[in-house]
Amino acid sequence: MYYVKNQRDGKEIHDPRINLAIEYYLLNEVELDEPILLFYINDNSIIVGRNQNTYEEVNTSYVDENGVTVVRRFSGGGAVYHDMGVLNFCFLTKDDGNSFRDFKKFTSPVIDALHQMGVEGAELRGRNDLVIDDKKFSGNAMYAKNGRLTAHGTLMFDSEIEAVVKALKPKKHKLASKGIKSIRSRVTNIKPYLDDSYQFMNAKDFRDKLLLYIFNTDTTDSIKEYTLTEKDWVRIEAFADQYTANWEWNYGKSPAFDMERSERLSVGTVEVKMNVRKGNIDDIRIYGDFFGLGEIKDVEEELRGTSYTREALTAKFETIDVKKYFGQVDIQELVELLY
Template sequence: MLLSPYTVKRICTPILSRRTAARFGSLAREGLILQSASSNVYENLAVEDWIHDHMDLEQKNVLFLWRNSPTVVIGRHQNPWTECNLHLMRDKGISLARRRSGGGTVFHDLGNINLTFFTSKKKYDRMENLHLVIRALKSLQPDLDVQATQRYDLLLDGKYKVSGTASKLGRTVAYHHCTLLCSADSSLLPVVLRSPYDGIHSNATPSVPSLVKNLSHAYPSLTCEAVMDAVAKEYRFLYNDKPNIHVVHPSDEAFFPGITQKIKELCTWDWIYGKTPKFDIQKTFQIFHKGIVVDGHLSISIKNGCIESCSLVLPSHWLSEQSCSELQDSLVGSKFCPREIIFLVTTLLRSCPDEEDVHTKWNMLCETLVSIM
């Protein structure tokens, strides 16, 4: 994922310890270009947080270039259960991450470039950044028809979205980040960003579906490496060709003191799932058992990613009200995730009377619950 050496000079140097900050002082007051050597989404998102929190952006602008292994990244105020296919992602080993900025859900892989523009809040200008990206693309393909929209997306041929955008505004500093679809897995992208879950009622920020297309599918010369080179070159032009690209290793404390804790926070269940705005699930379901179809209804309220209340309605001749009550009461307070529900039901089965029929029915209900998570 390194940029080609004929375009820019790389200096792989630790940054931003007190000693190193002084070394970059005069350069940073104008412009600084950083490129991540990592494809770990949590590490790269942590770099964004670190720069936002620790760098003096009043006197310098920073461009951060990064790519990730397959990941779905949701916005700060989004609900992963309504935004993506969590079952498919678990099966294929695709990560889920929640970023600090708002905006919609995006799919990342090594064919998708991420660009983060850091400035002071008063210099923040998303449209100016997008125009820089457009100039970079046109330097590679002059007849390319790509335009910025009022939603701060980039459209190819007036139809296909090739870049999504989001931002975070602090008290005095800000950043704007956008994606660029160069050669992402176009067969995987649409299916992982399609939620299969129904019956969910949520006030979380929804994504706006769009037609997408890879730049390289339209123009094979627009590879990730070529595009990153062009963007870096265009950014350098703003500062009289002064900023070189500095390759950084996000997990190294010598580069970013204290970043390990930021990475850990972004990996936690409490952040990825627990920050989901409160939502409810109303679901009717059927269970086929011993030649008969049993109709059931499930009502769950979820707050901070945990089950706040649960109501399970089943025919009393199939499962007693006492058994239903015991099961639903045990679910309250647990995390809304398959692993925890399976563990909880397994533990509950060990403590209940050794009745094979009851165990079978509870296991079937457990499978129903897991199917909506």
């Protein structure tokens, strides 16, 4: 496995727009003979999932007042808050056709390392969360394209939890489905659970220690690295301009819709906004924190023009590979949501 430092001219980068562009560039244009590991730490930011409605996930007043950067990533899942106390990891590898949504495969190295540092209660719970004592410290997501796969996640090491609470707007039914009443009651930092010998660490120290555990070495000298070149940086900046630093990508226009539906389904939260004219779906947008392959706009295009009846919606969904786009969802769940 190769390790990639998010550094340019020896200086570490904390701009989320650039760090996510590095991810996307490595996935699309750098294919080495072994998997790639990337770590990065972002300044205050909110990273929303590929299919989420940014305005519904972000407390825009808090974001504007506190200079929080909002960036849309390329994977599904929910919105997460980053600051200098959050370490982000990313594994990039060939897509073997069996690993998408297999979060255990990619989080096990992190869990094993935490166990070695004294966090005995760290474990994968539910769909994609890492928890300690039933409190979440990591959310994970995946994205696959052109035979390549990235699995990435956050590690709340010593984050400002109060900022997390204020910056995000979790949907009430999402909280209710987990049997909890607030973000504050369901998240935690890793640092308090570490052995005493690790309590001196900040997020960067934690990254360095985690790196040694993952590569099973006592020194970084034995770790293989891929160093980003100036040619690489030209392409990374181009990706940022087109996507992660682009307002249209991060927010996008949100046209007015007559009908809105939002439910917690078996695959996560799915939200639908649509206009129905003369008994047919005239326009539709689908949002959510589900994990799917492909572009959700393809499903939206298929649904436009469909008669707004239970029978017609069922028939239309039966022509769509819904598990590809949404995950292990039942067609009738989607029909009930829309109708």
